[in-house]
Every structure is written in C-alpha cells, then in structure tokens.
Amino acid sequence: MAKPKNEPVKLTKTFIDKVQPAAEGYEHYWDIGLKGYGLRVTAAGKRVFIAQGRVRGKAVCATLGPYGEWTEYEAREKARKVLQGMRDGIDPRDAKRQDEAAKVTLRQVADAYMARPGKLKDSSKGEIERHVATTFEAWQNKPITSITEDDCRERYQKILMEGLRGKAPAPGQANQAFAVLRALINFAGRRYKRGDGTPLISHNPVAALKDDWVELKPRTTDIDEKKVGAVWHMLTEARANAYNRDTLASIDLIMLLLLTGARIGELSALTWDRVNLEEAWWHIPDPKNSNPVWLPLSKQAVELLKTRQRVEGSQYVFTSWGKSGHLKDPRDMMKKVSDAAGRKITPHDLRRTFVTLGVTVCGIDLYKMELLTNHVPKGVTAKHYLKTSRLQYLLPEVQRIADWIDAQGKLAAAVVNGDNVVALRA
Known part of the structure; x- marks a missing residue:
C-alpha cells in the first residue's frame, strides 16, 4: 500500500x-x-x-x-x-519551449503567415503556397532553422539556370521564390522565440544570395504607336465574326484592357454589379494596392459592354466554362494581337500601351495616368489632396485615349479596304 x-x-x-x-x-x-x-x-x-x-x-x-x-x-x-x-x-521549461520553437517547420511558418487576417490577398497566398509546396517541397516539412546559406545558394542557382522543371533558365521565378522565402524566414524570426526570449532566427540565410542575385530589367514592351491601328482593326473585325461565346469574351476582354489600362486579373473577374453603364464607370473594390477605386468608361468601352452577351446564372462580365466561372487567359487571341503588333504582346503590355498613349500621344499628365491605372501618386499634395478613389472626373482623359485608338483603327481599316486609294485621271 x-x-x-x-x-x-x-x-x-x-x-x-x-x-x-x-x-x-x-x-x-x-x-x-x-x-x-x-x-x-x-x-x-x-x-x-x-x-x-x-x-x-x-x-x-x-x-x-x-x-x-x-x-x-x-x-x-x-x-x-x-x-x-x-x-x-x-529553467527546464525554457529549454522545452526552445526545443519546440526549434522544431517549427517551413510549412507551419507559411500557414501562420498566410492565416493573418486582412494581410494578404488570395492571389498572394496562392503564390506563397505554390512556392512552399513546389519550389521548396523538399524543405517544407523540415525545421525552418535547418535551411542554410548553402541550401539557398544551391537551390537559387538551379532555378536560375534550369527553371522549376529543369527545362530553361528562370531568373524571374528564382527571384520571386526566394523573395517569398526571405519574407517567411523574417516572419519566423519575429513570431517565434527561444526559451530566453531571443528570436528563433537571428540571421536570414537568403541574405547570402546578395552577390548571386540577378537584377532583372523592367519590362517595357508595348504596342508600337504605329501598330495600334492595325491591332484595333484586327480586334474589331474578329469581334464582328466571332464564332462562339468564349472567343467573343476573349476579344472583348482584350479590347477593354486596351481602353482602360486595367490589370487582367482586375478586369477578367469583373462582375456586372460593379459596372454602371448609365454613369459610365466600373469599380474595383479590392485592388492590388488596397485602394478601392471607381474608374471612368469611355463611350467605346460603354458600347462594348452594352453589347456583351449576359449569361443566365453568371455574375461575370466575361463568363467562361472554366472552374472559376470567368475568363482568365485569352491566350489564343493574344497570339493574334502579337501577330498584328509585330512583336510578342502580353495582357500587361496592353496596360503599358494605355499609359504610353496617354502620355506621349494624348498629352495627359503622368499623375493622371497613375491615377487611371490605380497607382496612387507618391507626392504629398497628390496623396492628400487629390481624389484617388472616385475618378469619374478623369473621363475626358479616358475618352481622349479611346478616341485616338478608334481613329487609328479606322485608318487601318481604310488602308486594308483600299478606301485611301484615289484613282488618277487618265
């Protein structure tokens, strides 16, 4: 007993x-x-x-x-x-806490980083998840403290020279992946502490890439001013002869990208409840810079949207059969745009074209173009005194760009149809 x-x-x-x-x-x-x-x-x-x-x-x-x-x-x-x-x-309890902190994995850090309410957009979470699950798949279930400088150098160089699939160099992917990893490790250093209260990670191993990091040149591709008419004419003709709903949606999306300078993600997921055709504006409630904005629509854009086919049961302007319910990548039609432009053109190049035409051809102030592309100007006066959300007052500027594009398209059509040929007297 x-x-x-x-x-x-x-x-x-x-x-x-x-x-x-x-x-x-x-x-x-x-x-x-x-x-x-x-x-x-x-x-x-x-x-x-x-x-x-x-x-x-x-x-x-x-x-x-x-x-x-x-x-x-x-x-x-x-x-x-x-x-x-x-x-x-x-204190043995401190040692225990230190042991537990040292076991925190890259996956656990990423989940905690993405779980912070109101901090990240779904698209950002998607990029982080993609890199953790794919780029750093071999590391995700290991303690984050086990990632070394040599590990980072080796993995960075491999992606840099061979890409994620070992097929072609991918410096952009390498930079993006390790920017994500750097952010996660910095977060782990702030969030997790050792038993004595010091940060779990005092040195970020990604910092070792400073001498290896490849600085990428900013992309400046757009549609040459002399080719804008040919592209617009091609799109106008294709729209008149579109043979199915998805093709028409692709054409309309591209035309609207050129008329608005929007990011493709902002416009492709546009819903009808964020469009007001009577007052000629459309709304982005949760853009990349977290500044909700109401943007003006030119007459050409309003007419295009008025003639859009609305699909019963769908909230989207550019409805698709895909899982998302809306068009995401008008790839085939963009190839035709590239052919007409004489160079490879991406949806983001249409955004650059909108800005270039606004500044260089239509003489619009750069700060107005920044507002129209939802880049809030950095100057004190612009930030604190200009209207940066309700931008309907910039309708004349948007209309000026649309009219120029439309005029160039008509000139291109005249050349194609021979309307600019005058018969000489015998």
Missing part, C-alpha cells in the same frame, strides 16, 4: 506498478534518495515523472515524461540533469 503523498518513498518499478490512482485530482510521491525527483499519479491512473526545485529563488516543477514511455531508471537520470540545471539557474 502506498505511503501518504507527503512522506518520501523509494521510487522503483515495483512501487510505480502497485501505486493506486488518486481519489481525485492527483497525488505526488517524492523519492527518498533523490531530492526533488517524484511521481505524479492522477485519478485516471496516469503516472508521470516530475522534477521540482528552485531557479533563481522561484519554485519550478518540470514534467519529465510519462511512465511507460520512460523507465524509472531513465526518468531518474534525467531528473539528476534537470535538478542540476535548476541549481545552475536553468
């Missing part, structure tokens, strides 16, 4: 096997030979080894481990070390 809980006992395997569960709560049994080494027995019969001492004058009780996972001999030896550490001023 067990002795009263306050009377020291000799903790042995035999004693532990025979000790009865506590009547309620738990009871402690302290070893007669090693002061501070004990056993906690719960009412459910669970037996756990403990060590109790003082650290810098404060009483500390540490759990060593459950009986069954630990033998009495293993628990006693661990208790000796823990109790000696307490006498040396080491």
Whole structure:
C-alpha cells in the first residue's frame, strides 16, 4: 500500500506498478534518495515523472515524461540533469519551449503567415503556397532553422539556370521564390522565440544570395504607336465574326484592357454589379494596392459592354466554362494581337500601351495616368489632396485615349479596304 503523498518513498518499478490512482485530482510521491525527483499519479491512473526545485529563488516543477514511455531508471537520470540545471539557474521549461520553437517547420511558418487576417490577398497566398509546396517541397516539412546559406545558394542557382522543371533558365521565378522565402524566414524570426526570449532566427540565410542575385530589367514592351491601328482593326473585325461565346469574351476582354489600362486579373473577374453603364464607370473594390477605386468608361468601352452577351446564372462580365466561372487567359487571341503588333504582346503590355498613349500621344499628365491605372501618386499634395478613389472626373482623359485608338483603327481599316486609294485621271 502506498505511503501518504507527503512522506518520501523509494521510487522503483515495483512501487510505480502497485501505486493506486488518486481519489481525485492527483497525488505526488517524492523519492527518498533523490531530492526533488517524484511521481505524479492522477485519478485516471496516469503516472508521470516530475522534477521540482528552485531557479533563481522561484519554485519550478518540470514534467519529465510519462511512465511507460520512460523507465524509472531513465526518468531518474534525467531528473539528476534537470535538478542540476535548476541549481545552475536553468529553467527546464525554457529549454522545452526552445526545443519546440526549434522544431517549427517551413510549412507551419507559411500557414501562420498566410492565416493573418486582412494581410494578404488570395492571389498572394496562392503564390506563397505554390512556392512552399513546389519550389521548396523538399524543405517544407523540415525545421525552418535547418535551411542554410548553402541550401539557398544551391537551390537559387538551379532555378536560375534550369527553371522549376529543369527545362530553361528562370531568373524571374528564382527571384520571386526566394523573395517569398526571405519574407517567411523574417516572419519566423519575429513570431517565434527561444526559451530566453531571443528570436528563433537571428540571421536570414537568403541574405547570402546578395552577390548571386540577378537584377532583372523592367519590362517595357508595348504596342508600337504605329501598330495600334492595325491591332484595333484586327480586334474589331474578329469581334464582328466571332464564332462562339468564349472567343467573343476573349476579344472583348482584350479590347477593354486596351481602353482602360486595367490589370487582367482586375478586369477578367469583373462582375456586372460593379459596372454602371448609365454613369459610365466600373469599380474595383479590392485592388492590388488596397485602394478601392471607381474608374471612368469611355463611350467605346460603354458600347462594348452594352453589347456583351449576359449569361443566365453568371455574375461575370466575361463568363467562361472554366472552374472559376470567368475568363482568365485569352491566350489564343493574344497570339493574334502579337501577330498584328509585330512583336510578342502580353495582357500587361496592353496596360503599358494605355499609359504610353496617354502620355506621349494624348498629352495627359503622368499623375493622371497613375491615377487611371490605380497607382496612387507618391507626392504629398497628390496623396492628400487629390481624389484617388472616385475618378469619374478623369473621363475626358479616358475618352481622349479611346478616341485616338478608334481613329487609328479606322485608318487601318481604310488602308486594308483600299478606301485611301484615289484613282488618277487618265
């Protein structure tokens, strides 16, 4: 029969096997030979080894481990070390917290980083998830502290020279992937602490890429001013002869991108409830820079949207059969745009074309073009005194660009149809 809980006992395997569960709560049994080494027995019969001492004058009780996972001999030896550490001023709870922090994986850090409410857009979360699950697949379930400078250099160089699939160099992907990793490791350094309160990570291994980092030249591709008419004429003709709904949606999306200078993600997911054709504006509630904006629509854009085919049961302006419910990538039609432009053109190049035409051809102030592309000007006066959300007052500027594009398209049509040829007298 067990002795009263306050009377020291000799903790042995035999004693532990025979000790009865506590009547309620738990009871402690302290070893007669090693002061501070004990056993906690719960009412459910669970037996756990403990060590109790003082650290810098404060009483500390540490759990060593459950009986069954630990033998009495293993628990006693661990208790000796823990109790000696307490006498040396080491709190075993801090060590435990430090061990737990050191085990935090890249996947856990990424999940915590993405779970912060209101901090990231779904598109940003998608990019982070893609790189964690694909680019850094081999690292995602390892402790984030195990990622070394050499690991970063090796992986960066591999993507830089071979890409993610080992087919072609991908400097853009390499930079993007390690920018994501750098942010996650910095976050881990702020969020997770060691037992003594110091950051889990004091040095970011991605910093070692400073001498290897490839600076990419900013993209400046757009449709040459002399080719805008040919592109617009091609799109107008294609629209008149579109043979199915998705083709027409692709054409209309591209034409509207050129007329508005919008990002493709902002326009492709446009819903009818964010369009007002009577007042000639459309709305982006959650753009990239988090500045909700109401943008003006030219007469050409309004006419295009008025003649858009609305699909029953769909909220989207550019409805598609895909899972998202809306068109995402008008790839085939963009190839035809590239052919007409005489160079490879991407949807974002249409945005650059809109800005270039506005500034260089139509003489519109750059700060107005920044507003129309939802880049809030950085100047103090512009930031604090200009209207940066309700931009219907910039309708004349949008109309000027649309009229110029339309005029160029008509000139191109005249050349194609021979309307600019005058017969000479015999």
